[in-house]
Amino acid sequence: MIRDEAAGVRDGGVPKTPDRLRRRASRLLSQLATRSDRLITEGLARADARQWHYAVLASLEEYGPGSQAELSRRSGIYRSDMVGVLNELAERDLVERAPDPDDRRRNIITISTRGRRRLRRLDQVLDDLHDELLAPLSPAERDQLVGLLTRLLDHHARTS
Template identity: 55%
Template sequence: MRTPSWLINVASAHSHRLVSDGFAAAGARGYHYRLLAALDEYGPASQAALGRHTGIDRSDVVAALNELTGTGYADRSPDPSDRRRNIITLTPAGSRHLERLDQVLTGIQDRLLAPLSATERAQLTDLLARIAEHHTG
């Protein structure tokens, strides 16, 4: 089959497998990367804000943050302005782990896009971004 939807699904499945395997080898999961990257980009945030920034369901945010705080990659503390809410902060160890995961992700992109030239990679990325932006508003 050579329909765009089928080809996107095939490429997506392969991409997901590469990302899952690469992150697992680095002792992480996709949710970990997304949360660490959001903390790095936006700074300390509530669990609810992290869920909104990353598109991760609230219960999954809590579970992933439990893992990240357990490994020392993030810190959870009560919000001084609302003690019912937690503020999550990226730790120095979390920043180093995020850098390692960025390197893993760069390698994954290279493996996934290996048959394409640099120009074709840029074109594909631009086209996929345009499709995604169209459908997500």
């Protein structure tokens, strides 16, 4: 028997998932998150990047230089993982580390010129991947979906 996960049917047109499950927002969000994560992870890997690389570069571009702790808070990357991410980015000359003049025990991380170019390239890669992920939706529907998801996430971030 061949399954078509995306359509939610088995061969012969018989639904493989009960309708009451297909109507549950939590289940739909979970399944879409899994597919989205796989698509983005594989797409960025083809561009020799990881999601955390993008998160750090985007944070530095938008908010400016910061300490490792600040970058961890901004990006949601655990502090213990941030060192490895920054090592990878520094090895590629995408970020620069310099001692903090106010506290020599701490480094300040800055995006490099090469890092800015890389971020623009990754923006293009992600735009293409999101086009693939959201293909059945019109531009207005995509904007609406992002708005609704943002509202939900902001709500739950405030109440957690």
